[in-house]
Amino acid sequence: MKHIVTLLVENKPGVLARIVGLISGRGYNIEGLTVASTLDPEVSRMTIEVPGDDRVIEQVTKQLNKLVDVIKVADLTAQRYIGQELVFLKVAVGEEQRGAVMDLVGVFGAKVILVQPNSLVIRLVDEQQKIADFLDVMKPYRVQEINRSGLIAMAAD
Amino acid sequence: MRTGAQCVIDGLKDAGVTTVFGLPGGAVLDLFDTLSRAPFEFVLVRHEQGAAHMADGYARATGRTGVCMVTSGPGATNTVTGLATAHMDGVPIVCVTGQVPSHMIGNDAFQEADTVGITRAVTKHNYLVRNVDDLPRIMAEAFKIARTGRPGPVLIDIPKDVQRAKTAAVFTGDPDIRSYKPMERGHPKQITRLAQAINKARKPLFLVGGGVIAGEASAELTELARKAGVPVATTLLGLGAFPETDPLALRMVGMHGFVAANRAISACDLLVSVGARFDDRVTGKISEFAPHATIAHIDIDPSAISKSVETHIPVVGHVKQVLQALLLEVQSVDRSGWLTQLDEWKKQSPAAYDVHSKVLLPQFVIEKIYEVSKGNAIVVTDVGQHQMWSAHFYKYTQPRTFLSSGGLGTMGFGLPAAIGAQLGRPDKRVVTICGDGGIQMNFQELVVAVEHKLPVAVVILNNGRLGMVRQWQEMFYAKQYSASILTPDGRPANERMADAKPGKYLPDFVMMAEAHGALGLRVTRQEEVVKALEKAFTATGPVVVECIVAPEENVYPMVPPGASLTEMIQSMA
Numbered sequence: 001m002k003h004i005v006t007l008l009v010e011n012k013p014g015v016l017a018r019i020v021g022l023i024s025g026r027g028y029n030i031e032g033l034t035v036a037s038t039l040d041p042e043v044s045r046m047t048i049e050v051p052g053d054d055r056v057i058e059q060v061t062k063q064l065n066k067l068v069d070v071i072k073v074a075d076l077t078a079q080r081y082i083g084q085e086l087v088f089l090k091v092a093v094g095e096e097q098r099g100a101v102m103d104l105v106g107v108f109g110a111k112v113i114l115v116q117p118n119s120l121v122i123r124l125v126d127e128q129q130k131i132a133d134f135l136d137v138m139k140p141y142r143v144q145e146i147n148r149s150g151l152i153a154m155a156a157d
Numbered sequence: 158m159r160t161g162a163q164c165v166i167d168g169l170k171d172a173g174v175t176t177v178f179g180l181p182g183g184a185v186l187d188l189f190d191t192l193s194r195a196p197f198e199f200v201l202v203r204h205e206q207g208a209a210h211m212a213d214g215y216a217r218a219t220g221r222t223g224v225c226m227v228t229s230g231p232g233a234t235n236t237v238t239g240l241a242t243a244h245m246d247g248v249p250i251v252c253v254t255g256q257v258p259s260h261m262i263g264n265d266a267f268q269e270a271d272t273v274g275i276t277r278a279v280t281k282h283n284y285l286v287r288n289v290d291d292l293p294r295i296m297a298e299a300f301k302i303a304r305t306g307r308p309g310p311v312l313i314d315i316p317k318d319v320q321r322a323k324t325a326a327v328f329t330g331d332p333d334i335r336s337y338k339p340m341e342r343g344h345p346k347q348i349t350r351l352a353q354a355i356n357k358a359r360k361p362l363f364l365v366g367g368g369v370i371a372g373e374a375s376a377e378l379t380e381l382a383r384k385a386g387v388p389v390a391t392t393l394l395g396l397g398a399f400p401e402t403d404p405l406a407l408r409m410v411g412m413h414g415f416v417a418a419n420r421a422i423s424a425c426d427l428l429v430s431v432g433a434r435f436d437d438r439v440t441g442k443i444s445e446f447a448p449h450a451t452i453a454h455i456d457i458d459p460s461a462i463s464k465s466v467e468t469h470i471p472v473v474g475h476v477k478q479v480l481q482a483l484l485l486e487v488q489s490v491d492r493s494g495w496l497t498q499l500d501e502w503k504k505q506s507p508a509a510y511d512v513h514s515k516v517l518l519p520q521f522v523i524e525k526i527y528e529v530s531k532g533n534a535i536v537v538t539d540v541g542q543h544q545m546w547s548a549h550f551y552k553y554t555q556p557r558t559f560l561s562s563g564g565l566g567t568m569g570f571g572l573p574a575a576i577g578a579q580l581g582r583p584d585k586r587v588v589t590i591c592g593d594g595g596i597q598m599n600f601q602e603l604v605v606a607v608e609h610k611l612p613v614a615v616v617i618l619n620n621g622r623l624g625m626v627r628q629w630q631e632m633f634y635a636k637q638y639s640a641s642i643l644t645p646d647g648r649p650a651n652e653r654m655a656d657a658k659p660g661k662y663l664p665d666f667v668m669m670a671e672a673h674g675a676l677g678l679r680v681t682r683q684e685e686v687v688k689a690l691e692k693a694f695t696a697t698g699p700v701v702v703e704c705i706v707a708p709e710e711n712v713y714p715m716v717p718p719g720a721s722l723t724e725m726i727q728s729m730a
Contacts, residue, residue, distance in 0.1 A: 010336055014273060014285070021277055062460035068282040068302060071336040 002031065003057045004083060004153050007046040007064060008072040011037055015069045019046065022063055028052050032085075032150030043071065047083075047153045076153050083153035087131050088113075089122045092142040101141060108134045119144065158323040161289040161315060162191040165253060168296025170196060172251075174224050176215060176580055178208040182228025183268060185255030187320040192226070200580065200609065203601040205232050207573040209239020210599065212250045214574030217560045218535055219581035220373060222249040222303050229255045230268030233314070234275060238567055240310045241279035245564025246394060247371055249308035251299050252280075256316040259287065272314045281309030289319050293328035301332055306339030307458040308371055339457060343474030343482065351429070351453050351470050352486035358427035358451075360495045361387045364410065364439075367394030367563065368432015368456060368476050375399065375556040377480035378431060385487040388499055390418040392433045393544075394563040397553035407499060411439040412716045413545040416506035419714075419722040421499055422447050429453040432476045435466045436564065445721035455479050506714070506727070508549035517683055519543060519618040519706045523550040526588060526616065529690040534586045534614075535560065535578050539571030539595035542624035545712045547590045558585075569598025572615060576602055579611040586612065586694055593619040593643060593666070600669060606699040607674040614693035615675075615701045617666055620708045628711045632726070633718075644708075670701035677701045 009015050016035060023030055032049035050057065057075060064073045076083070093101050098120075105112060105122055108130065114121035124134055128151060135146070159167070165188055169177065178200045181189040192199060202208040205227045212223025223243075227236055233254040243250045257266040273285045282302050284295050292315070299311040355361055369378050375398045382389050382405050389399045390407040401408050407418040422428065428450040433439065435454075440446045443465055453470035454462055462471040472479050510520040523546050526534070532552055537560040538544040544561055553559045560578055562570040575589035596617050606613050621644040630638050642648050645657030654661070670677030678689045680702060693700035714725040 014277075017274070018277060025278060059460065059464060062462075062464075066458070066460050068334065068337045 001053065001077070002049055002051045004076040004081065004151065005048045005050060005057070005061060005064070006074050006076055006153055006155075007048070007070055008038070009044050009046060010069040010071065011042050011044040012069060015044070018067050018069060019048075019064060022067065023048070023050060023060060026056070026060065028056070028060070034150045034152050047151055049151055074155065076155055080156040081153050082156060083127065083151045084125055085128055085131055085151045086123065086125045086149040087135075088147045089124075089135075089138060089143055090119055090145040091122060091138065092119045092144050094118065097141060104134070104137055110134065158325055160187070160191070161286070161292050161320040161322050161324070162187045164289070164292040164324065165296060165315065165320075166191050166195045168293060169224060171297070172222065172300040174222070176200060177224045177226055178202055178211040178215070178577065179226035180205050180208060180228070180232060182232050182255065184229035184257055184317050185226065185232070185320070187317065188226065188253065188255060188315070200605060202573070203604055204599065205235035206239050206569065207599050207602040207605070209236040209250070209252065210242065210570050210573035211577030211580070211602070211605075212252070213239060213243045213248050213570075214537060214560055214577030215581040216243075216248050216250060216577075217574070218557055218578035220557065221581070222251055222300060223577065224251050224253070226253045227255070228268065229257055229272065230270045232268075233272040234270055237276060237279055240276055240312065242562050242565045242567045242570060243310040244279050244281065246367060246562065247307045247309055249303040250310035251303050252310060252312045254312060254314045255320070256285070256314045258318045259316045260318070262316065272312070276312050279310070280312045283312040283314065285314045286316070286319050289322040289324040290326040292319070292324065293326050294332060297328050298332045298334060301334070302337060340459065340473050341457075341475045341478065343455070343472045343479040345482070347470065347472045348479060348482045349486060351455075351472055352483050354427055354451060354453060354470060355385055355387065355429065355483070356488050356490060359492065360425045361385075361427040361429065361492075362421050362425035362450075363387050363389045364392070364422070364428055364430045364433050365389055365395040365398045366392045366430065366433025369395060369398040370556040372432060372457070372476035373556075374432075374477040374480050377477055377484065379403070381480055381484050381487065384484065384489055386490055386492050386496070387429075388421060388496065390414075390421060392436065392439050392563070393548060393561060395433060396548060396559040397556045400554040401552040402554055404500075405496075407503070409548045410722075411436075412441065412718075413548070413712050413714065414716075414722070415503075415508065415549075416714055416725060416727070417499055417502035419716070419725060420502050423721075423723050424498075425450045427451050427453065429455070431455050431480070434458075434461045435464065437465070440466060440722075441716045442719060442721040445723070510710075514707070516707045517681060517686070517704060518710055519620065519704070520546050520550050520710075521683060522616065522618060522686055522704050522706065523547055523590065525686045525690055526590065527551040529687060529694055530586060530588065534558070534588045535582060537561070537571050537575040537578055537587060537589040539589070539591040540566045540568045541592045541595060542628065542710070542712050543590050543592050543618045568595035571595060573599050573602045575613050575615070576606050576611060579606070579613050580609065586614070588614040588616060588694075590616050590618065592624055593617055593621065594623045596666070597664070600673075603670065603673040603675055603699060603701070610698050612696055613699045614690070615699060616690075616693075617701065617703045618706050619662070619666065619703055620706050620710065621662055622708055624710075625712070627709070631709070631711070632715075666701060666703040675699045675701055677703065679703045679705065681705045
């Protein structure tokens with residue numbers, strides 16, 4: 001099962017390497033990772049998506065907590081949280097398909113952020129299930145490239 | 158204004174350091190230049206691994222933080238095994254490494270290695286110092302992190318230009334690290350829960366680990382066990398935390414544990430781990446470990462709780478404080494039935510070997526070390542069969558008198574760690590018990606013992622084998638003695654030795670001892686053992702005592718890997 005682990009860490013060189021090293025050293029693959037500073041510029045917030053069974057992830061979060069540069073760790077999976085992701089899609093579209101694609105963009109509340117003669121770049125910000133649905137319905141079109149940000153998440157309470 | 162190098166020396170002085178182990182090189186010349194005027198002793202090692210193990214042995218023997226100082230690149234990488242050893246066993250070390258100048262980092266400069274990258278997984282924390290103004294604070298933080306919580310090694314990597322740069326920065330007082338707040342006090346409710354469980358238990362057992370020694374809580378533990386009438390088993394690293402001569406002592410548990418201790422674990426109804434982390438060599442098969450017991454665990458490290466064994470009553474806190482609090486709440490309970498049962502098991506299966514053997518046996522030598530030292534020595538082992546026999550045939554009554562690489566199992570640890578221990582404890586006799594395999598891994602450090610006139614007794618139990626490997630091959634690999642025989646006889650065909658004469662053994666340890674400036678003695682018969690040991694224990698400098706022992710003696714009892722603690726093999730017969 002995929003776990004969403006969120007961390008507050010010191011904004012210093014080497015901190016990311018410590019965290020990633022701890023997870024990868026146990027043979028777990030990080031599926032998503034976002035890092036950015038918080039209101040306090042010396043503190044960063046990380047959101048990590050990592051699959052693994054509950055016991056293992058509990059161990060991993062304890063070990064992460066033990067790292068000197070980690071201020072706080074929480075596994076959001078067991079609590080109420082909101083999580084969204086940003087995705088860019090570059091779609092090759094000719095005149096005849098443009099209308100259909102624009103309809104889907106509208107339905108999903110996405111936005112076209114770049115228009116070129118033979119392609120569009122679409123941006124969607126939403127929950128991961130919605131993004132999966134959107135990528136699904138876009139399959140019949142020529143999606144040339146996608147880039148996902150990885151999840152950012154926050155506990156509801 | 159001070160240089161970075163001066164900040165390091167001052168930081169060591171402020172931390173109360175009196176001894177530094179190390180070896181110089183290009184990237185630490187500034188540090189060593191300042192070091193030559195420092196108000197503490199410097200011990201020049203012959204290999205940086207030796208420096209790390211010496212700092213480790215010094216720390217284990219004294220409870221103070223061991224310090225080593227080495228150069229960049231190979232100097233730093235040579236300490237990795239020593240740092241990993243200390244990391245596994247929770248030993249406080251501060252290791253200062255030189256680094257190539259800041260502007261050359263990442264350019265594959267001469268003697269450059271990514272030291273913080275390489276040591277990240279084998280240290281509790283590490284620093285690359287990029288600004289000299291940070292150095293005074295980092296020195297204070299490093300000692301705080303190394304010493305507090307679950308102790309461990311901290312490495313500080315300092316580029317050459319930072320050592321030379323000047324700063325007005327100073328740091329005094331206790332560094333406040335917002336992301337590092339070890340939990341020092343156990344939760345009162347959990348302590349009460351545990352006390353009630355102890356009072357209620359009919360067959361309680363304390364499982365005591367190295368945390369009790371690191372936490373200086375042996376006196377509290379002993380008082381608690383005696384007050385509550387609870388028997389005590391120890392892990393390898395817990396040896397000495399509770400007097401093994403006490404009637405409540407069940408001695409060591411685990412793969413080569415005593416029968417009574419292992420049976421007690423399988424029979425108890427409450428198991429209280431006191432600073433023991435349920436290592437796999439302790440538990441055997443997890444699903445059959447302590448099957449009838451409520452598990453309680455006192456540990457300063459929250460990540461140790463329920464790591465391998467599901468814990469019902471966790472108490473996270475400093476072991477000394479938790480035991481002091483427990484002392485106020487536990488009652489004296491009559492458990493004579495349980496204690497009588499344990500006494501019977503102890504009598505049925507003591508540590509034993511063939512006392513009628515005509516051949517010199519390693520167990521006999523260790524018994525004699527116990528007798529000659531009157532049990533007052535600091536015993537430092539290497540890793541292998543002799544390590545287990547040292548746990549069986551010597552009784553430890555004081556903390557910090559049995560030093561061993563438990564977690565990492567580092568061969569080559571014994572001699573340098575013994576040197577560090579002797580430097581830290583000049584009031585005690587230090588004896589290192591080694592096998593002929595492990596002693597060769599850091600033999601060069603004997604020079605340090607000679608130079609400092611340290612009366613370390615170096616006992617080599619020479620069976621001409623990598624004995625523990627050979628034992629596993631005999632028991633579990635159909636006697637295929639691949640790469641475990643150091644004499645010519647019985648080697649597989651692809652390991653043939655040129656000029657093989659039966660019994661030929663290299664090197665000659667007596668000549669080795671003499672070449673390093675120490676006295677070397679060789680013992681082949683039982684009646685020579687005591688005399689040689691007495692000579693070693695009364696000498697003013699190091700003495701190497703090589704004992705030629707039976708080549709195929711096995712360590713018993715043994716719980717086969719992956720088996721439950723009840724499945725002990727007590728002999729091959």
